[in-house]
Amino acid sequence: MAADGVDVAIGARGPRALDQTASAIHERTGRAVLAVPVDVTQPEGAAAFVECALKEFGRIDILVNNAGGPPFGAFGRFDDAAWQSAFELNLLSTIRMTRLVLPHLPRDGSGRVINIVSVSVRSLLPGSILSTAIRSGVIGMAKLLAEEVGPHGITVNNVAPGMILTDRVRETVLKDKLAGGMAEEDALAELAAHIPLRRIGRPEEFASVVAFLASDGASYITGATIPVDGGMSRGIH
Template structure:
């Protein structure tokens, strides 16, 4: 399917690897002019090279207020005004409630909700003025089915989902959609990190931890970044103009609820 976004401009944050990189690759393959960012100049330059199509590498730590406030303008100065904004970052630390002090809760909210607010604040006015835009946040399947041991992620993702829904309602008449995409267990560095942490706390092997996760997924396997990126590209497409304010799971059926 031609997604009818060739020639559009996009910024994808947290894109030196994993889901962000796969999304940037998917958009570039559709003919979108892409800027990508992460904390490390080395990693993001390498990623931009693998994306090809003139992808522009930018450095931005989503916890750095000054850097994230300037990022959209930086991307726009290289590509032109932004049509598509994909907001992604690394996941917060795992662990039960008692293992996180107030500072950690504030940091998770600041990185995820604060990051989404800052980037949207910079990108949305121009999208509304030009009457076309796609904003997509990347959160987690645990938004709809919060798991024990993931309290920082669960709380921060819920705040982002509320932000997305409200922005979607407020900007829909200007041709801007705002959606939230929820990865399930997907084969990236984050899975290696989480399975390693779980293996340490339970005394089991990381392979066994991943096996348990697979057993909980109706499809029977972990997802691939490319499967996730295909859903992201569709939500950024012309054809998705009537889809806004949703939190869409791409999780192989992991969420057992109705919604």
């Protein structure tokens, strides 16, 4: 989005990677980048993040809800605390950030809410029980919110990644394969074997869809969940 001319405020808990990311975006695009350490599961932190962005830029046009994902595992592995954490990280944070930002979004057709979810909301992904259950709530919320704020020209959409080569994938599925003694190239090929395009996605291939949904070109798309998954989700619809 910065490459498309948008000033951005970005947040994560760890300040080091956050600052490095902000510098990289600024160097590549020349846009203003505000980096604010935030834990979106904490109400005060989320509110402070939004306040900082408003103070710096004087307006907010686009909200992208994108925090980390819950752990993988079978139903029996997770107790109430694990379910509560997944709810707070992926559903409540989305609700909270949206509630904080919504009053500031423009009412001229350019206001955007974009939630990052997962391919698991469209097609069974073994081991993704926390993600699937919780993110289905995000889909439902987005659909109803799209209806509510549509008359104000605000769109609400979800983007569902399949397998995109980010730190999350490097530190979970890929790491498991490398620990088993596989070469990285073979491990990546094995992970991609069931994906129609036969490769894992690049972060920029995912980002370009998010940037499109944020743009004027996507002004008539709302309540949608767009897969970016190389064909990985096997549902007909």
